[in-house]
Amino acid sequence: MTKGAIYLIWLSLGIVLMFIANIVIGSVKIPIEAIVTILSGGDCLRESWKFIVLQSRLPQAITALLSGASLATCGLMLQTTFRNPLAGPDVFGINSGAGLGVAFVMLALGGNMAVGMFSVSGFIAIFLAAFAGAMIVTFIVFGFSSMVRNNVMLLIIGLMIGYLANSAISLLNFFATEEGVKSYMVWGMGNFGGVTMDNIPLFSVITLVGLVASLMMIKPLNAMLLGDQYAENLGINVKQTRNILLIITGLLTAIVTAFCGPIAFIGLAVPHIARLLLKTDNHRMLLPATMLCGALIALACNVLCYLPSNGGMIPLNAVTPVMGAPVIIYVILKKR
Amino acid sequence: MKKYLLLFISFLVCIFSSCNSGKTDRYAMGGDTLHFKYARNIEAVKYDGYSVVKLKDPWKPSRILHTYVLAENKALDSKAVNNLKSEGASVINVPVKRSVIFSTVHCALLYDLNSAKSITGVCDLKYINIPDVHKRIGKDIVDCGNGMSADVEKVIDSKPQVLIISPFENSGGYGKLEDINIPIVEAADYMEPTALGRAEWMIFYGMLYGKEKEAIKLFKSIDNNYKALKAEAIKSKIRRSVITELKTGSVWYVPGGKSTIAQMISDANGKYVYAADKSAGSLSLPFERVLDDAGKADVWMYKYDIHPSTLGELKSDYNGYGEMKAFKSNNVYGANCTLTRYYEEASFHPDRLLKDMIIILHPDLRLGQLRYYHKLGN
Numbered sequence: 001m002t003k004g005a006i007y008l009i010w011l012s013l014g015i016v017l018m019f020i021a022n023i024v025i026g027s028v029k030i031p032i033e034a035i036v037t038i039l040s041g042g043d044c045l046r047e048s049w050k051f052i053v054l055q056s057r058l059p060q061a062i063t064a065l066l067s068g069a070s071l072a073t074c075g076l077m078l079q080t081t082f083r084n085p086l087a088g089p090d091v092f093g094i095n096s097g098a099g100l101g102v103a104f105v106m107l108a109l110g111g112n113m114a115v116g117m118f119s120v121s122g123f124i125a126i127f128l129a130a131f132a133g134a135m136i137v138t139f140i141v142f143g144f145s146s147m148v149r150n151n152v153m154l155l156i157i158g159l160m161i162g163y164l165a166n167s168a169i170s171l172l173n174f175f176a177t178e179e180g181v182k183s184y185m186v187w188g189m190g191n192f193g194g195v196t197m198d199n200i201p202l203f204s205v206i207t208l209v210g211l212v213a214s215l216m217m218i219k220p221l222n223a224m225l226l227g228d229q230y231a232e233n234l235g236i237n238v239k240q241t242r243n244i245l246l247i248i249t250g251l252l253t254a255i256v257t258a259f260c261g262p263i264a265f266i267g268l269a270v271p272h273i274a275r276l277l278l279k280t281d282n283h284r285m286l287l288p289a290t291m292l293c294g295a296l297i298a299l300a301c302n303v304l305c306y307l308p309s310n311g312g313m314i315p316l317n318a319v320t321p322v323m324g325a326p327v328i329i330y331v332i333l334k335k336r
Numbered sequence: 337m338k339k340y341l342l343l344f345i346s347f348l349v350c351i352f353s354s355c356n357s358g359k360t361d362r363y364a365m366g367g368d369t370l371h372f373k374y375a376r377n378i379e380a381v382k383y384d385g386y387s388v389v390k391l392k393d394p395w396k397p398s399r400i401l402h403t404y405v406l407a408e409n410k411a412l413d414s415k416a417v418n419n420l421k422s423e424g425a426s427v428i429n430v431p432v433k434r435s436v437i438f439s440t441v442h443c444a445l446l447y448d449l450n451s452a453k454s455i456t457g458v459c460d461l462k463y464i465n466i467p468d469v470h471k472r473i474g475k476d477i478v479d480c481g482n483g484m485s486a487d488v489e490k491v492i493d494s495k496p497q498v499l500i501i502s503p504f505e506n507s508g509g510y511g512k513l514e515d516i517n518i519p520i521v522e523a524a525d526y527m528e529p530t531a532l533g534r535a536e537w538m539i540f541y542g543m544l545y546g547k548e549k550e551a552i553k554l555f556k557s558i559d560n561n562y563k564a565l566k567a568e569a570i571k572s573k574i575r576r577s578v579i580t581e582l583k584t585g586s587v588w589y590v591p592g593g594k595s596t597i598a599q600m601i602s603d604a605n606g607k608y609v610y611a612a613d614k615s616a617g618s619l620s621l622p623f624e625r626v627l628d629d630a631g632k633a634d635v636w637m638y639k640y641d642i643h644p645s646t647l648g649e650l651k652s653d654y655n656g657y658g659e660m661k662a663f664k665s666n667n668v669y670g671a672n673c674t675l676t677r678y679y680e681e682a683s684f685h686p687d688r689l690l691k692d693m694i695i696i697l698h699p700d701l702r703l704g705q706l707r708y709y710h711k712l713g714n
Contacts, residue, residue, distance in 0.1 A: 027621070028628040048631040051659045052624040123653055174482065177463065179584075179641065186585035193586045193622070196655050261585075306622070313587070313622040 004278055004285040011292035015065065018299035022061035026306050027313055028052060056193065059200050061299065064192040066207040067256045068266055068298025069291040073214050074249040075267035076274070076290045080221050080283070081245050082151045085331060088268035089253040091155060092141050092246075093162030094134050098257040099188065100165040101133025102126050106184050107176035123194070126187070130258035137161055138250025145243060189315035190263040192302050203259055210252040211291065217245065221283045264317045265324030266301075270294045272331050297323055373559070374533035377401075377524060378540055385411030388420065389540060394527035401503070402522050406430045406543055426519040428498055431546025436496040438483045440464040442523060444680035445538055448554060451545040457494035459483035465673075465680055488512045498544065502526060529616060531596045531686035532562060538684055561687040562603075565694055565703075569605035572698035577607040579630035579662065582638045583654060588626045589618045600686065604693035609633050623656050635696060636662035637669045637709060639678060645670060647712050669696050671708040678708045 024035060030053065034044045038053045071089055078087040089095065105125050144157050173181055195203050220241045223231040228238045256263065274290040275281070301319045308314060367388070370380040377392040386407040393399040403425040407417050412429055421427050436457035437443050443464055446452055457478040458464060473479050478494035481487040483501075491499065496518055501510060503522045510520055521544065525537035535558055542551025578601050581590055591597040593613030601608040609630040613619060621629075644650040647668060651658045662668050671678050671692075682689045688707055695703045 027625040046628075048627045048659065051656065052627060055656065055659075056624050177641070183584045186587055189585075191586035198655065312620055312625070315586075 004280065004289070007277055008285075008288060008292060011289065011296055014296045015292060015299065018296055018303065019061050019065065021303050022064065022299055023053065023057050025303050026052065026057055055197050059195050059197045060193045060302065062200055063195040063203065063260065064298040064302040065295045066204060066211075067192060067260055067263065068270075068294040068296070069211060070207050070252040070256050070294070071263060071267040071298075072270035072274075072290045072294025073211060073287065074252050075269075076271035076283075076287060077214060077217065077221065077245050077249055078267075079271055080224055081242055082155055083224075084151075084155065085272070086268065086328075087155065088265075089249060090262065090264075090267065091162075092158035092250075093137050093160075093165055094141075094250060094253045095257055095262040096162040096165035096169070097137030098130040098134040098254065099262060100168055101129035101131070101136075102187055103169045103172045103184055104133075105129040106187070107172040107180045127258045131254050133165075134254030134257055135250065137165070138246065138254065142243060142246050142250070145246060146239070149239075186315075187261045188317075190261040190317040190320070192260055192298070192316065194261070195259045199259070203255065206255045207252060210248055210255075213248050214252075215287065217241070217248070218283045218287055221287070225281055225283075260316075262317075263298075263320060265320045265328075266294060266298060269324035269327045270297055272327050273297070276327075276330075370539070372536055372539070374530050375525075375528055375536040376533055377528060378537060380540065380543070383411075383416065385414065386417055387543060388425070389543070391522060391524060394524050401524060402426065402520075404428055404519070404521070428519050428521075428544065430544060432497045432544050434494070434496050436478075436480055436486075436491050436494055436499045438486070438499065438501045439523070440466065440680050441526075441683045442500050442541070443469060444677070445541060445684050446545065448684065449538070449542055449545060449547040449550055451547055454545055456496055457491060459486050463679075465677055485511070486513060488516065491518075492516055500541075526683065529594070529596070529599075531600055531690075532559060534596070535559075535684050535686055558685060558687050562690055565687060565690050566603045566605075568701060568703070569603070569694045569698060572605060572694075572701050574698050574700055575605065575607060576634035576697050577609055577630075577632070578635045578637065578697070579609050579626070579633040579660070580637050582640070582644075583623060586622065587620045588623060589620055590626065592617050592619055596686075600690055600693060601697075604690055604697050606635070606693065606697040623654070627656065627659060631659060632661050634662060634665070635667045635669065636660060637671070637693075637696065639671045639673050641674055642672070645672065645712070647714050650712065666711075668712040669706075669709040670712055672710070676708040682708070 023039075024030075024032065028049075030049050034049055035053055037044050038050050044050060074089040075087070078089065078091070079085055140161060141154070141158050145154055148154050148157065173184065176184070220231070220236050223234045223236045224238070224241065226234075231238050231241075253267075270293050271286075271290050274286055274293045277293070278285055278289050280286060301316060301323060304319045305313050305316055367381040367383040370382060370387075372378055372380075377394050379390040379392070381388050386405055389404045389406060391401040391404075393401040403420070405417055405420045405425045405427045407414075407427055407429060409429065411417055412427075417427060433454055434456040435454050436459070437446065437455055438459045440460075440463055443455060443458060443466055446455055447466065447468070452468065455469070455477055457480045458469060459480045460483040461470070461473065461479045464470070469477060478490050480490045480494065491513065498519050498521050499513060500521045500523050501513075503524050513520060523537075525534045528534040528537070536555055538551045538555055539548065542548045579590070580597060581588065590610055592615030593608070593610050594616040595618070598608045598611055602611065610619065644653050647663065647666070650663070650668065657663055673679055691703060692706050692709050694701065695706055696709060
């Protein structure tokens with residue numbers, strides 16, 4: 001068995017342990033026996049516990065697992081395609097696009113959307129707005145991608161779109177109510193708890209399709225490592241590959257951001273952690289390892305959010321940079 | 337022995353009389369201290385022609401937040417007022433005829449005190465739920481923009497004598513507004529630990545606008561009303577537990593056990609779920625925590641802007657809400673803050689909010705119609 005395969009097995013084991021930790025640890029103390037009873041379909045003393053385990057902790061753990069894998073995969077693919085170690089799902093302004101959509105609904109429309117006969121409010125409105133915003137930005141970047149050949153220039157265009165979206169967000173925030181600003185701020189701090197059990201099938205199908213699609217990109221990704229010209233010599237259509245990658249990352253980022261809010265650093269940092277572990281750039285190993293690492297770290301971050309013992313919680317984006325930032329600093333120092 | 341005692345007493349008398357003379361020297365004519373029954377952060381002493389009002393810093397109890405001298409025309413140039421001015425007090429010529437008001441709460445109070453004419457500028461106009469103010473914009477009221485960064489030119493343009501602003505902790509001051517030489521009245525009333533304490537500040541605002549008597553009368557009726565309602569609530573045989581507010585994103589901010597809302601629920605003879613908590617601010621809790629603590633609460637009350645106004649909307653926002661006992665037993669009450677005058681009235685008329693709470697918690701008392709809240713339908 002190769003060293004890489006051993007790492008993958010360890011990572012999978014870690015994910016199983018962390019998943020269990022996510023179910024067991026929360027702000028309410030529920031005894032292990034009760035959790036086992038609930039999971040095996042029995043009834044327990046307190047009805048609220050059943051809801052907490054099955055409708056709150058379980059979907060949250062599944063969401064953390066899939067979101068972490070998705071964001072990390074997006075980060076790796078973008079870093080390879082654009083040959084930039086600091087690329088991540090947020091550099092193309094996809095997050096900002098989602099943020100703008102949410103800001104528009106929360107701050108300008110007061111939390112409800114009405115399109116003709118069709119009116120939605122609350123979570124669904126916010127989800128649709130975030131998804132629409134993220135997809136619109138993805139298509140704008142996609143449009144520029146066919147015009148601009150240079151990768152760095154495309155990155156800069158992505159950044160500029162992000163700035164434009166942020167300027168509109170500041171404007172909306174400035175004129176919004178105190179409650180509006182607060183709910184927008186809370187949304188911006190990220191949260192894996194936003195996906196209810198009813199939404200889990202939809203969320204899982206879309207993210208799994210994106211993840212499988214990215215696994216099929218391993219060969220072109222490896223070719224891209226050699227540079228555009230070498231890749232073309234190997235028979236890879238560079239422009240087309242870049243476009244497919246943009247669509248996959250756009251879709252994955254949009255769905256995760258729409259459900260969980262903008263989650264910082266996982267996309268940027270996890271590919272580096274995977275590279276440090278495996279010491280290889282071969283995507284055949286690196287891509288699965290990045291996926292598993294992403295899932296593991298997202299699950300760990302989610303547990304950390306509930307560790308404060310007073311029964312409260314801390315926001316997700318307060319935890320992820322603590323994991324992510326030191327890794328980025330390490331990468332920069334190493335490349336000095 | 338008797339001689340020594342006499343000597344000792346005369347010594348004590350000496351000390352105390354010298355203390356006293358020192359005090360009377362400073363404040364030429366001894367003033368009348370205004371007695372505040374509930375308000376903790378305000379002190380007022382009245383002298384001939386002027387009053388000195390000291391606001392205590394609610395965040396650092398030993399510090400004075402601001403000292404004001406409310407001077408009538410005749411005392412404006414007196415030596416005593418000038419002395420206080422040189423000590424750093426803000427001098428305000430009362431009664432105030434022109435003022436910029438930064439919050440809807442104080443606008444509504446001025447309408448209650450028949451001083452609406454003295455509003456010449458407002459900030460955050462769109463949150464002021466008073467039709468008359470909107471009618472007067474462009475005529476005798478200037479819209480001064482966003483309260484957090486007011487349009488200084490428009491503030492100056494409305495020629496106010498005072499600005500009434502609610503201070504925030506560590507906000508870093510009021511920026512340019514401090515440089516235009518118009519006294520800022522730091523309306524820290526919302527930091528009072530009790531609902532009646534906050535309402536009692538209306539006497540201070542009454543003094544500013546020359547409506548002290550009206551304010552005292554209004555407060556007395558509110559105080560009496562509040563106490564009568566509280567006494568009525570105790571007679572009820574029903575005692576129900578209460579949870580308040582909604583989730584914001586992943587967090588449910590609930591009022592702490594020492595907050596005014598918690599205290600009012602207890603005055604309404606209700607059992608607040610977080611009554612044992614020690615904080616005056618709010619607690620940020622995840623849903624599962626609230627479900628575990630308050631899932632069995634009998635009644636659930638929350639404020640909202642437009643949505644969610646029905647049980648169906650509530651559940652489509654987050655299906656966990658459906659697990660709450662109050663939801664299942666159809667005991668959810670919402671206060672629509674855009675349709676009712678909740679924000680305008682609740683601070684200075686706590687009796688009205690208390691009455692709503694008692695109606696909700698004690699249907700057996702048959703106290704009448706709800707003012708702000710309504711029972712959620714499907």
